[in-house]
Amino acid sequence: MxxxxxxxxxxxxxxxxxxxxxxxxxxxxxxxxxxxxxxxxxxxxxxxxEMDDYTPPALLPNFERFPRENISFPTKGSPENPLGGWACKFTIEDKKKTSRTGLLEGRTVVLKDCFSVAGVPCTIGTDAISPPWVPFVDATIVTRVLEAGGVICGKASTESMCQSASSFTSCTGPVENPYAPGRTAGGSSSGCGALVATHEADMAIGADQGGSIRMPSAMCGLVGVKPTFGLVPYTATASNEWQHDYAGPMARTVRDAALLLQVIAGADGLDDRAPAGCPLPGEVPAYSEKLLPEGAVAGSPLKEKKVGILTEAFEMPVLDPRVGEKVRGAAALFESLGAVVEEVSVPLHKIAPTVWMIANRYAGGKTRLGQACGHRQYYQNDLYNLCVRMFPLKQEVWERFIPATINAQLNALYGWEKLSGAYGKAMNKLLEISHAYDAALSKYDVLVLPTVAFIANTHAAPTDTALQKIQKSVGQGLNCCPFNGSGHPALTLPIGTLPPPASELTEAEIQMQKESGKELKLPVGMQLVGKWWDETTLFQFAAAWEGAFDWKSREFKGLLDRYDWVHGAIKGRFLELSLHLRSHLHTELISSSVYDSNLYSHSTPIISGICYPLDMPTSAVDLTNYAPRDFRGYGRNPPNPNWPNGAKVAVNFVINYEEGGENTLDNGDAQAEAMLQEVGPKIGLQGERDIPMETQFEYGSRRGMWRLLNLFEKHNMNITIYAVGKAYEQQPEIAAACEQGGHETASHCYRWIDYTLMDAETEEKHIRQAVESFKKTSPSGKVPVGWYYGRPSPRSRALISKVYRELGLELLYQADTYADDLPYWIPDPIVGASEGLLMMPYTYDVNDFKFFVAPGFGSSMAYFEHAKGAFDTLYEEGENGQPGYLTVALHARVIGRPGRFPAIKQFVEYISQKEGVWVATREQIARHWKEQYPYQAPTSA
The missing domain is CATH 1.10.20 (Histone, subunit A)
Incomplete structure (x- = not known):
């Protein structure tokens, strides 16, 4: 002794x-x-x-490569944290990277505040732990995100000790639902849901012990994935209960969720949750590249697949029947994608929540006492020691626990003391339940059920009793927690919206509806459950549904019975027909089912599945506040722009840099690109990669762009790049070279796709995504001051102006106009005539895309002669006192080819020999015009 x-x-x-x-x-x-x-x-x-503790080297942070920068703790309700979603903000990214090819390159990721980030406080949503816990290791998932090129932008608020499915219990304050502040965002990964839904982060990693990824995802309109048990390491993460701990992605799209899971999945050798069958990181399926099933048929991507609607899930207590109806309608739409949809019964599903709860309460109670044991894993003894120190509890600590935590601990203490045999029985019943789901999944590819029993309800009041606070989330996750116990992967997908019952509206919500004239609607989620290790199939079903239907505008029940059918069309086939046409004609159709009698003048589709013009919603045009069409312009005597140094003409060269932003399977699109390619008109391949097309685009990035930049820089000419955000992400070296060469980057939006009929919300998301993308790829963080779509919607001008105003950014000009040879002003589409929006006309005339369209340029010299003729005309007019500006439009994959390049080279040399030519960027021209002719609001008569 x-x-x-x-x-x-x-x-x-x-x-x-x-x-x-x-x-x-x-x-x-x-x-x-x-x-x-x-x-x-x-x-x-x-x-x-007394021994030194051992920390696996893989968990030790590399502060030199991944420094923790700009750590802050924004107060809830502040401009930096309006919904209370942030626990803390910081930036961690790879400072030593030698290439930008990671799967998450430049994407921002926020972490639930239960994952360890060395040097950053981790609250786990509670202030009962004292002193605050500051981990000294990085969780496995942290390092994986950073090594994949991701930028970790902070920690998201989590509910107290991850113990609540509501979002009013965190020590950092309530987290508001992004669709209705004052209502729950779902828990316990509440901050993750709010931040991703409001574009504060591109994606999030949540933790799920009984639905804590899926419930906030469903309530915030996101895609959330609880993977197969053990697929994602839980190493260096605050555990609730070992057997029910899951980490997984939360994102706005299926592809983003697939991409993030692809990065963080795979056994790490430190977490013994990874059972037999768990892949190593190098063996993880490329989920984001397999969103279409092998052998998928155009228009029917899920042909021969089977969907089982889980009957008992629609009979669970407290399920809002409207939610059940909405999910059944969404599931039925899988038929239009080729799948067979049937009912399937798993009677044990009804008792699964009770079995999960007993197993979780018994074992979780031990964990929260700092007594977790029995597993070969890395133990975070610094956290366990802080937990042990809390006991026996002092009164002030006791009062910091939320009712759900107190209830869970009382359950655990009572259970172990009085009913200890219940734990072992529950564990065996979980095996039985898991096998029952396996049996159903042997007949079906996925099971479908509601994610959450009801839509987001209001927060509890601080003065509410313990029971009232707990009741806010009672029954909410009855369809989620069974799969934490069984281990099966489960994905939630937003599929529609529902209004709160009128009796449950708050006074503020009633007033908001009166003022806006709009009904409050909240997201509904559909849950897909798959076989162990088969996340690929879940993503394929979710991607097919997401790609075919707009969840925010679609109403499911009875819609296919609302129309008059003409020319003998078969009732019930219109949806399938229009989807088939959309996939084959490479166009967006107003089709299938979403006619609202309040917006559309009539609702009779023609046999082709394309609507008459009268079916177009007039509000989409009216609400943009577009100026009336102007056929007069400047009239016979346009203003003299007084170009610098008395120049007779201004010339602006524009390179459209779209390479990598086009339609490809790599970008999650259902079909390959078909526009502007060497072999003439074609239809984009459905569900297949078009390698010849892809490599034509790659040529522009690999070779053509450099050839053009070298030419202009040799002649000291600054040009404009109409850059697609996604294209710059694919080749950030181009982005850096353009900025460092003194050239202007103007936005060509985030993707090079057709925005003509895109819904306003999705389009606005693309605009915001483009802004963030350009910030990241610009060496100086500069955001474009000019915008050009090419294929805009009627809302585009207004949406760009709206986003830039909300972000406090300068919008100097927009360029989706071909109406003049000079800039001109229109009233700002957001604020009206009191402010102006400068329009910088672009050109389809002197544009090399006409090499690919008829009747276009048949030879390189035909392009040169055409451009020369346009220049000579404007030069002569400038000599006569009416200077204009000439836009010369280029594409790296077109004019950058050796056979066509001589045309632009000869033209550059031709104008270089002329006196009085101002070669400038569009930004330079716009600023000059703004100085010479500032906007003047029209005067009323």
Missing amino acids: SEGNPVTEETVLALAPKIGHGVKFNNSQDVKDYTAILAAFHDSAMSIL
Whole structure:
């Protein structure tokens, strides 16, 4: 026995009754013997405690490569944290990267505040732990995100000790639903849901013990994935209960969720949650590249797949029947994508929530006492020690626990003391339930059920009783927690919206509806469940549904019965027909089912599935506040722009840099690009990669762009790049070269796709995504001051202006106009005539895309002669006192080819020999015009 060993006979005598009531030793020698043995045990345990702890090298942070920068703790309600979603903000990215080819390159990721980030406080949503826990290791998922090129932008608020499915319990304050502040965002990954839904982050990693990824995702309109048990390492993450711990992605799109899971999945050798069958990181399927099933048929991507609608899930207590109806309608739409949809019964599903709860309460109670044991994994002893220090609780600590945590601990203490056999029985029943789901999934590819029992309800009041606070989320996750117990992967997908019952509207919501004239609607989620390790199939079903239907505008029930059918069209086939046409004609159709009698003048589709013009919603045009069409312009005597140095003409060269932003399967699109390619008109391949097309685009990035930049820089000419955000992400070296060469980057939006009929919300998301993308790829973080779509919607001008105003950015000009040879002003489409929007006309005339369209340029010299003719005309007019500006439009994959390049080279050399030519960027021309002719609001008569 060591000197100072505290074990005495009294120690042994005090411990014995804790083993059982009335237990005592029958003779004094036994007491002496057990005292000696216990003293030896004490010395052995003390020797362990005195040893240096071991931390696996893989978890030690690399501060030089991944420094933690700009750490801040924004207050809830502040401009930096309006919904309370942030626990803390910071920036961590790879400062030593030698290439930008990571799967998450430049994408921002926020983490639930239960994942360890070395040097950053981790609250786990509670202030009961004192002092605050500051981990000294990085969770496995942290390093994986950073090594994949991701930017971790902060920690998201989590509910107190991850113990609530509502979002009013975090020590950082309530998290507001992004669709209705004052209502729950879902929990416990509440901040993740709010931040991703409002574009504060591109994606998030949440944690899920009973639905904590899926519930906030459903309530915030996101895609959320609880993977197969053990697929994503939980190493260096605050555990709730070992067997029910899951980490997974939350994102706005299926592809983003697939991409993030692809990065963070795979056993790490430190977490024994990874069972047999778990892939290593290098073996993880490329989920984001497999969103279409093998052998998918155009228009029917899910042909021969089977969907089982889980009957019992629609019979669960507290399920809002409207939610059940909405999910059934969404599931039925899988038929239009080629799948067979049937009912399937798993009777054990009804008892699964109770079984999960018992297993979770018993084991979770031990974890929260700092007594987690029995697993070969890395133990975060710094956190466990802080937990142990809390007990026995002082009153002030007790009062910091939320009712859900107190209830869980009381359940655990009572259960182990009075009903200890229930834990083992529950564990065996979970095996039985898991096997029942396996049996159903042997017949179906996915099971479908509601994610959450009801739409987002209001926060509890601080004065509410403990029971009232707990009741806010009772029954919410009855369809989620069974799969935490069974281990099956589950994905939630937004599929529609519902209004709160009128009786549950708050006074503020009633007033908001009166003022806006719009009904409050909140997201509804549909849950897909798959076989163990088969996340690929879940993503394929979700991507097919997401790609075919707009969840925010679509109403499912009875829509296919609302129309007059003409020319003998078969009732019920219109949806399938129009989807087939959309996939084959490479165009967006106003089709299938979403006619609202309040917006559309009539609702009769023609046999082709394309609507008459009268079916177009007039509000889409009216609400943009477009100026009336102007056929007069400047009239016979346009203003003299007074170009610098008395130039007779201004010339602006524009390179459209679209390479990598086009339609491709790599970008999650259902079909390959078909526009502007060498072999003439074609239809984009459906569900297949078009390698010849892809490599034509790659040529522009690999070779053509450099050839053009070298030409202009040789002649000291600054030009404009109409850059697609996604294209710059694919080749950031181009972005850097353009900025460093003194050229202007103007936005060509985030993707090079057709925005003509895109809904306003999706288009606005693309605009915001473009802004963030350009910030990241610009060496100086500069955001474009000019915009050009090419294929805009009627709302585009207004949406760009709206986003730039909300972000406090300068919008100097827009260029989706071909109406003049000079800039001109229109009233700003957001604020009206009091402010102006400068329009910078672009050109289809002197544009090299006409090499690919008829009747276009048949030869390189035809382009040169055409451009020369346009220049000569404007030059002559400039000599006569009416200077204009000439736009010369180029594409790296077109004019950058050796056979066509001589045309632009000869033209550049031609104008270089002329006096009085100002070669400028569009930004330079716009600023000059703004100075010469500032906007003047029209005066009323």
